[in-house]
Amino acid sequence: xxxxxxxxxxxxxxxxxxxxxxWQALREGLNGxxxxxxxxxxxxxxxxxxxxxxxxxxxxxxxxDLRKMGRFIFFAIAATNFAAQAADLEVDDSIxxxxxxxxxxxxxxxxxxxxxxxxxxKGGPRRISPFFIPATIVNLASGQVSIRIxxxxxxxxxxTACTTGAHAVGDSYKIIERGDADVMICGGSEASITPxxxxxxxxxxALSTRNDEPDKACxxxxxxxxxxxxxxxxxxxxxxxxxxxxxxxxxxxAEIVGYGMSGDAFHITSPSEDGEGATRVMQNAINDAGxxxxxxxxxxxxxxxxPVGDVIETRAIRKTFGEHAGKVAISSTKSMTxxxxxxxxxxxxxxxxxxxxxxxxxxxxxxxxxxxxxxxDYVPLEARPMTINYALSNSFGFGGTNGAxxxxxxxx
Numbered sequence: 001x002x003x004x005x006x007x008x009x010x011x012x013x014x015x016x017x018x019x020x021x022x023w024q025a026l027r028e029g030l031n032g033x034x035x036x037x038x039x040x041x042x043x044x045x046x047x048x049x050x051x052x053x054x055x056x057x058x059x060x061x062x063x064x065d066l067r068k069m070g071r072f073i074f075f076a077i078a079a080t081n082f083a084a085q086a087a088d089l090e091v092d093d094s095i096x097x098x099x100x101x102x103x104x105x106x107x108x109x110x111x112x113x114x115x116x117x118x119x120x121x122k123g124g125p126r127r128i129s130p131f132f133i134p135a136t137i138v139n140l141a142s143g144q145v146s147i148r149i150x151x152x153x154x155x156x157x158x159x160t161a162c163t164t165g166a167h168a169v170g171d172s173y174k175i176i177e178r179g180d181a182d183v184m185i186c187g188g189s190e191a192s193i194t195p196x197x198x199x200x201x202x203x204x205x206a207l208s209t210r211n212d213e214p215d216k217a218c219x220x221x222x223x224x225x226x227x228x229x230x231x232x233x234x235x236x237x238x239x240x241x242x243x244x245x246x247x248x249x250x251x252x253x254a255e256i257v258g259y260g261m262s263g264d265a266f267h268i269t270s271p272s273e274d275g276e277g278a279t280r281v282m283q284n285a286i287n288d289a290g291x292x293x294x295x296x297x298x299x300x301x302x303x304x305x306x307p308v309g310d311v312i313e314t315r316a317i318r319k320t321f322g323e324h325a326g327k328v329a330i331s332s333t334k335s336m337t338x339x340x341x342x343x344x345x346x347x348x349x350x351x352x353x354x355x356x357x358x359x360x361x362x363x364x365x366x367x368x369x370x371x372x373x374x375x376x377d378y379v380p381l382e383a384r385p386m387t388i389n390y391a392l393s394n395s396f397g398f399g400g401t402n403g404a405x406x407x408x409x410x411x412x
Contacts (some may be wrong), residue, residue: 003242004176005410007250009350010083010187012075013233014050014337019082023354026362027383031215031336033229038193046207048214049193050231050338068131069144070109071191075234075343076141077148080185084149087238087250089183091150098182098244100153101146102172103189103236104164106342106397109136110194141189153181161397162302164188165235165345170259170405172239182244187346189234198230204269206306219366220303220332221310221374228304231338235346237353254356254391254407258289264400270308275316277402278302282320282392285404289390294324296406297388298361300352302396303332303378304339313394314374329361329386331379336365345395349405352391356409360385 009019014032016022025032032050041047057066057074060081069077080103084090091099112135119127134140139157146155154175158167165188172184192198201207208227210217218229245252262284264277271277286293302313318325333351340347355361360383367380393405 002177002179004173004239004256005242005245005252006237006254006256006353006407007240007245007252008083008087008238009253009353010079010081010086010236011347011350012052012079013347014052014231017052017055019086026333026336026351027360029336029363029365029382031365033218033338034214036193036198039195041198044198045202045209046198047211048208048217048229049198050229051193052233067129068135070112070135072105072109072189073141073144075191075232076103076145076189076236079187079189079234079236080145083185083236083238089238095182096150096152098153099151100155100175100181100184101142101151102154102156102168102184102186103141103145104158104168104342105138105141105189106159106161106164107190107192107197108138110192110197112136114194114196145185151185159342160401161399162339162341162344163395163397163401163403164342165347166349166393166395166403166405167345169237169346169349170403173256173259176239176241182241184239185236186239187234187236188343190341190343191232192341193230193232201230208305216366218305218335218338220305220335220364221314221371221378222367223369223371225305225307225310228306229338231340233340233347234343235348235350237346237350252410254353255410256405257408258285258406260284260288260404262402264402266400269398271312271396271400273312275312275319277400278313278316278394278396279319281402281404282316282394285392285406289406291390293321296328296390296392297386298355298391299328299330300348300391300393301330301332302394303334303364305334311373314376317376325376328377329379329384330376331362331364333362345403349393352393352407356388356391356407359388361388
């Protein structure tokens with residue numbers, strides 16, 4: 001069986017532009033959630049989001065490309081740049097056909113859809129940009145990245161709601177494992193902090209309305225949680241076949257050893273109360289890794305800060321790990337970044353890899369009022385140095401689509 005390793009992580013997030021700045025902020029428990037500035041949110045039920053601050057797309061693309069891409073594509077390109085530089089990866093003709101790209105998005109170019117719809121209403125169909133479609137469709141994050149770096153291997157994208165990034169990483173792992181590529185640039189990207197994006201989730205009553213305290217609004221597993229916060233950004237990993245990575249002298253951060261998928265077959269937005277689908281996806285990943293549940297040391301949880309979802313994930317972890325559940329360090333970095341939707345799985349897989357690299361579990365901030373139904377070790381308030389040999393990353397999405405990834409501390 002071909003072994004697959006992670007040689008780089010590229011992150012763009014509400015707490016930092018760049019991998020190390022994001023990771024340092026998370027370790028310090030810094031919060032990236034604040035009042036919305038992308039548009040006037042005064043009349044919205046939720047007026048907060050995890051925006052990427054001071055992001056200039058001209059740092060990553062030419063001026064002539066600005067109207068050709070949605071914001072989610074800019075994020076994907078930036079995260080890929082960070083990852084490729086860290087991996088010292090240059091794609092030339094000798095390897096181009098063995099390098100693939102698999103970057104997904106849950107929604108795609110919401111910002112461009114809204115902009116062009118306004119153009120249509122104001123000036124008719126002649127006002128619609130010829131770049132409208134390629135600027136918005138989900139697979140153009142992968143398409144633009146592959147064009148820019150010259151990757152001619154597998155080129156795909158997934159759009160599985162909040163599990164998108166996890167599925168993209170897991171599918172890429174399997175592509176390399178079965179021999180269809182030697183390198184995959186993979187993850188997720190999202191930019192849905194728009195009037196329709198925030199308004200749509202608010203209409204579902206899914207978002208926090210703690211508008212007077214944005215920095216305390218996202219509080220996974222806390223008794224006073226009242227909904228999630230929309231975030232934006234991207235998380236991109238470079239996966240490589242072990243021998244390929246070693247031959248080119250690439251840095252190796254971790255090994256990916258397990259991938260699980262499952263479906264709830266229950267409801268369009270809510271998981272079943274017993275967490276059966278979440279339990280199965282974690283068990284499937286553990287089985288794929290060929291390890292015992294007791295070997296998992298750290299979980300970067302889905303942990304969205306919703307009253308129902310956090311309880312269900314806790315139940316699922318208890319069912320999966322039994323007595324070991326109380327010994328696993330669990331954190332939700334969404335407490336600091338908000339929920340990146342289709343970008344969450346990529347960002348959080350990257351965070352799990354960095355936790356392995358540095359042997360530290362990032363915290364769950366704002367966890368100040370324990371909930372008796374959420375009674376596990378959520379690494380409250382402060383990061384924790386600890387031994388981590390195996391890390392699990394969970395993602396659950398609308399439609400009952402689930403993904404779980406397991407990373408291992410690298411050993412030759």
